Amino acid sequence: MGNTLEKDKYKDNQYSKMSFYDKLKNKLENKLKSKELQKLPKTYYILGKILILKLDKSLIKHKKIIGKTILEILPYVHTVVLDKGIKGVKRKPKIEIIAGCRSTQTMHKEHGKQFLLDVSENMWSKGNKAERERMLKSIKQGEIIVDMFAGIGYWAIYVAEKAKKVYAIDINPKAIEYLRRNAYLNHVQSKIEILEGDCRKFASPLEGIADRIIIGYIYDTERFLPAALKIAKKHCIIHFHKNVAEKDILKVKKKLEKYGSVKFRKVKSYAPKIWHVVYDIRV
16 A cells, blocks of 8 residues: 555656646647647746647647646646737737637736736737846836837836836727726826827827837837837937847847947747847937
8 A cells, every 4th residue: 555655656746747748748648649749839828827829730620639638737727728829900819719718818917916918809928027027127216118019018017116107008999908907906007197099199299208118019110119219308218129030130239229329138039040139229
C-alpha cells in the first residue's frame, strides 16, 4: 500500500513538472496522429479565466477536442478561445470559443490593477507587461499624458498613477465603454478624460499640451506622428510603437531622429524576424 502511494505521488510530481505542450501531447497521444501532436500549441495567454491560443491550420479540425483537453489540464480556466487575429481600424479581435463557458467577458488582474474586458470585443496587448513597468518608472509625478490608442485602458490606467491628467482616446465605442468602467474600478476616473474618435481629430484641441504621448498602434504608426507632434509640448517624450523587420530597426530610428533624440527597445517578437519595437522620441 505504502509503495503504491509513493509511486502515485511520484507520478503526480512528474506530471506537475511537465510543460503545457507535454501535458497536452500526453493527453492526446491516442487521439491525434504523430505529425499533428508535433504541431500542438506550445504557448498561450490567459486573461482572467479565459485562455487564448492559436492553432496550426492542420489542427483546426481537432479544435474541440484540444479545447476540452486544455480544460482538463488547466482546471482554473473556464473558457478556451481560438485567436484569429485583429480586424479593422477599431482593432476588434476575431475569436472563436472552442471549449467551456460561452461568456467572453472576464476580469483580468495585472500589477495590482483590474481590467474588465470582453475578449470578443476588446484587444489586449499581451507581452507589454514589462514595457508598462519600464514606462511607469520613467514617468515623473504631475505629467500630462495623452494615450492616442487607449483601448480598455491598458496604458492609461497604469500611467494615471503618477500623471496629473491622462487624455485617453479611442475610436472603438466598445473599448470606450470598458475604459470608463476600468477607470472607476481602479479609482482613477478623476484623472482620466476619455475622448471617443480618431485620435488625429483631437490634435488641435490638445495642441501643445502633452509631456508624454503613447502611440500604442503597431501598424503604419507614421500616419499618427504628425498629430502626436502637434499635441506635444517642448521636451515631450513620444512612445512610438511599431512592428519592424529586424534589418530595418536602425533605419526607422534614423528616420525618427529628425524629430528629436531617439532611443529604442524591442518589446517582443511578433513573427520570425519581425519585432514589436518602441522608439522613445524626445522632441
